[in-house]
Amino acid sequence: xxxxxxxxxxxxxxxxxxxxxERMVIEKNMRKAMGGTEFQLYYxxxxxxxxxKIVGMEALLRWENPELGFVNPQKSIPIAEETRLIIQLxxxxxxxxxxxxxxLEQINPDxxxxxxxxxxxxxxxxxxxxxxxxxxxTGIDPQKLQVEVTESILIQDSTLAINILKNLNNLGIKxxxxxxxxxxxxLSYLKNMPIDYLKIDQSFVRDLIDPTxxxxxxxxxxxxRSLGMKTIAEGVETAEQKKFLQTIDCDEGQGYLFSKxxxxxxxxELLLKGTLF
Ligand code: C2E
Ligand code: CA
Ligand code: CA
Ligand code: CA
Numbered sequence: 001x002x003x004x005x006x007x008x009x010x011x012x013x014x015x016x017x018x019x020x021x022e023r024m025v026i027e028k029n030m031r032k033a034m035g036g037t038e039f040q041l042y043y044x045x046x047x048x049x050x051x052x053k054i055v056g057m058e059a060l061l062r063w064e065n066p067e068l069g070f071v072n073p074q075k076s077i078p079i080a081e082e083t084r085l086i087i088q089l090x091x092x093x094x095x096x097x098x099x100x101x102x103x104l105e106q107i108n109p110d111x112x113x114x115x116x117x118x119x120x121x122x123x124x125x126x127x128x129x130x131x132x133x134x135x136x137x138t139g140i141d142p143q144k145l146q147v148e149v150t151e152s153i154l155i156q157d158s159t160l161a162i163n164i165l166k167n168l169n170n171l172g173i174k175x176x177x178x179x180x181x182x183x184x185x186x187l188s189y190l191k192n193m194p195i196d197y198l199k200i201d202q203s204f205v206r207d208l209i210d211p212t213x214x215x216x217x218x219x220x221x222x223x224x225r226s227l228g229m230k231t232i233a234e235g236v237e238t239a240e241q242k243k244f245l246q247t248i249d250c251d252e253g254q255g256y257l258f259s260k261x262x263x264x265x266x267x268x269e270l271l272l273k274g275t276l277f
Contacts, residue, residue, distance in 0.1 A: 026079050029065050034088055039063050041096050042261035043113070045270060046232060046254045049246050052277040054270070056112040056146065057104070058254065059097045060261045061089075081120045090121045094131060098138040098145065100264055105144065107271045114146035114176060122153050123160075128167040135171065142172035148199065149175065151183025154190075162193060169194035176232070181216060190227055198224045200250070202235025208244050221248050242277075 033039060043057040063071045080086040097115045104111045121127055135142050147168065153161045154177070165175055176197035181204060200220050204213045217233070224231045233245050236255030245253055258276045270276075 023079060026068065026071065026076065027083055029067055030063075030076065030080060030083070030085055033063065033065060034085065035092075038065055039089065039092065040263070041093065041100070042263060043100070043267035044254060044261040045259045045267070045276065046114070046252050047258050047276045049242065049250055049253050052275045054108070054111070054274060054276060055252060056114060057100075057267055057271075058114045058148065058261075059093060059100070059116070061093065061116075062261075077118065081118050084120060086118050086120050087124055090118065091130060091134075094134050095138070098134050098140050101140045101144050102138060103264075103268060104271060105140075107268060108274065111271065112144045112146050112174065114148050114174075116148045116178065119150070119152050122149055122164065128164060128171070131168070131173065132171060143174070146174040146176055146197070148178040150178050151180065154186075154193070155184060158189070165193050165195070181220060187223070190223075190229075195227075195229055197230045197232055197252075200231060200233045202255070205233045205235045205241055205245075205255070206237070208241050214244070217245075217250070218248050221250050225249075 040062045041059045042062050043059055045054045046056040046058060047053065048055050061073050061077070063073075063076055065071060077086070080089055093115055097113045101111070101113050104113065117127075124130075131145075135145065168175060174196040175194060176199050177195055178199050179201040180198040182201045198220055200217055204216050204220075207213050208217065221231050230251045232252035232254060233241075233250050234254045236242055236245065236253040236257045238257060241255075242253060242257060259270060262270060
């Protein structure tokens, strides 16, 4: 039994170590990178599915570290959340996005930018005043700022969440529920919340050939419309997907078919073109 115990330990230990070490190395480098120039925001256009016009952009975090190379946000964001570094990083993201709004609105006065908010940021007591401060400092029209939050904020019990959403809404900021349909939120929440957009998760969009996903996508669009919200589909990669989304009157689309996420200057160039189909 002792023997087996030791073997079991040896079997599990190396992989656990590798993960723990990787995590520590990422955390160490992230702390060093704070306030520096390793982080960048990329921007992925959102297009109106009727006109083909670019109506907004989503800011997506990119991190290139001298030791680690490009670190995928799916890896870096959870560590930033656990260490709460996301609060400081998130502040920089909001600030940079608002500065980018000022640049983009010189090209198109109606353009908006969306930032992703982590649940950790969403639960920080200063979020609303922080965003308010950045809006005042940069002087942007708050209508041009969107926040994308996942359904998980709706699951947690939520007079707090409703209050934050109401306060953001009072500032004029637009709220988008990201990855809609993948969480377990009670739909009844939706009617009490000031939500402007539902973003249909790319897992449904990717396999629109699957009739179940087609049904879900249709249902989300219908639900949003009946609640006075708009819809955007993410992960649009093919002309067929675009066509289907157009026939069911989904408002906006985002995905590699239109454009991948771009560096700020490339995003500006694309916006000069204005239309993506
Ligand atoms: P998300 O918010 O759902 O973002 C969509 C992801 O899909 C992005 O990955 C984007 O590059 C990718 N994508 C866009 N179009 C397509 C497409 O047509 N096909 C496919 N297969 N993928 C597409 P990315 O940039 O790696 O970000 C992954 C996730 O990391 C995001 O998912 C978001 O949850 C998180 N994230 C990224 N940037 C930030 C940030 O600034 N703050 C926070 N809190 N989270 C972020
Ligand atoms: Ca998003
Ligand atoms: Ca998403
Ligand atoms: Ca996602």
